[in-house]
Amino acid sequence: MCMNEHPDIHARLMPQYPQVPEWWYAIIFLAMFAFGVISIEVWDTKFPVKYFILALVISLVYVIPIGMSQAITNQQVGLNVVTELIVGYALPGRPVAMMMFKTWGYINMAQALTFTSDFKLGHYMKILPRSMFWAQVVATVIAGTTQLSVQVWMFTNIENLCDPAQKDGFICPSTEVFGTASIIWGVIGPARQLSQGQVYYALVFFFLIGFACPVISYLISWKWSNSIIRYVNFPVIFSGTGAIPPASAVNYVPWAIVGFIFQYVIRRRHFSWWTKYNYVLSAAMDSGVAVSAVIIFFCLQYPMNGNIGINKVQKWWGNTVPFSNADSAGTPLLTVADGSFFG
Secondary structure, eight states, rough: OOOOEEEEEEEEGGGGOOOOOHHHHHHHHHHHHHHHHHHEEEEEOOHHHHHHHHHHHHHHHHHHHHHHHHHHOOOOOOOOHHHHHHHHSSSSSHHHHHHHHHHIIIIIIHHHHHHHHHHHHHHHHHHHHHHHHHHHHHHHHHHHHHHHHHHHHHHHSSSSOOOEEEEEEETOHHHHHHHHIIIIIIIIIIIHHHHSSTTGGGGGGGHHHHHHHHHHHHHHHSSTTGGGGGGGHHHHHHHHTTTTTTHHHHHHHHHHHHHHHIIIIIHHHHHHHHHHHHHHHHHHHHHHHHHHHHHHHHIISSGGTTTTTTTGGGHHHHHGGGGHHHHTTTTSOOOOOOOOOOO
8 A cells, every 4th residue: 555545444444453562573583583593503504693694684675675576466586596696605615504594585585475465464354463473473383393393204204205206206396406406506606607707607697687677667667658568577577487496397387378368368358257256266276286185195195005096097197297208207408428518
C-alpha cells in the first residue's frame, strides 16, 4: 500500500490488536547471534566471526529490495551466487566457511521474507500478530529439531542414501548441489574461474548487463508510458533459471506449459474463472502432490518392499519418462577427448 493511499479494511482493523514488541525480535536475534558465534569458535570451521557479521549485513541490505520484487512477481531472487562469490574471493580454499557464509547471507534473507509473507497472510486473516509470531517461533523450533532427527535416522537406516542409484529415489539432488557448490566456490574458488585471464572471465560482464537492463527498461517506460517494455521484469527473467541445477528440462517444460495455459490462455479468455479459481487450483495442486506422496508410499512403496504393481501401475509412461532421457542419465552435450583438457 502506498503511503498516500487510504488504508484498506484490513489495515484499519489490525491496529486493534497489540503489535509484537521490538524487543522480542531483539532477544531472538541476540540469542541466535550468540549460537552462531559459538558454532564458529567451538568447531574448526575456519570461518572468522567478522565474515559472519558481514553475511548478516548482506541479508539486511537485500531483504527490502528483494522483498519488493517478490511482492510484485511472487518470485524471489536468490543471493546464493552473490554470497558464494564474495566468500570465495575472501576465504579461498575453505569450503565449510563458504557454506556457512552462504547460509547466513542467503537463507537469513529468504527466511525473513517467508516470515514477512506469513505475517501478511495473518494480516488478511485477522490473526493476532503476537499469536502469529509465537506460532512461527514454535514451529521453527519443532521443524528444525525434527528435521535434524530425521536426517540422523536416514543416514543410519537408509542404504546408499544420496547415491544416484538409490532404489527408493533418495538421491538428495538439492544436497548434491549444495555440496558441489562448496567445491566450486570454496575449494577451487572464483579467482581460478572468473578472474581476468581465466576460462569464465567473460561471465563477469553479466553483472553489468544485469545492472543496466532494469535501468534501461525503467527509462524506456518513463519516456514511453505505453511501451510493452513496462511489462518486462528483468530480475524475474534473469533469476528464472535459478533452479538449475537440480531442475532440468523435465521440470522447466511442464512449468512453462502450465504457466502458459493458466496465466495466458485462461486469463485472457476466461478471466472471471481465472480470478476466482486460479490460485485456489494452484494451492490444491500443491497440496495434492503432498497428499498423493503419502498415499503412494503407504499403498505402493512400503508394502511388499515396493513390489505392488511394479510391472503395471508403477510402469506407466508418466513414471518412467523422467528417467529415460539424457538429463536423468547425466549425459554431457560435449565430451573431452582423451589427452585433452577443458579450459
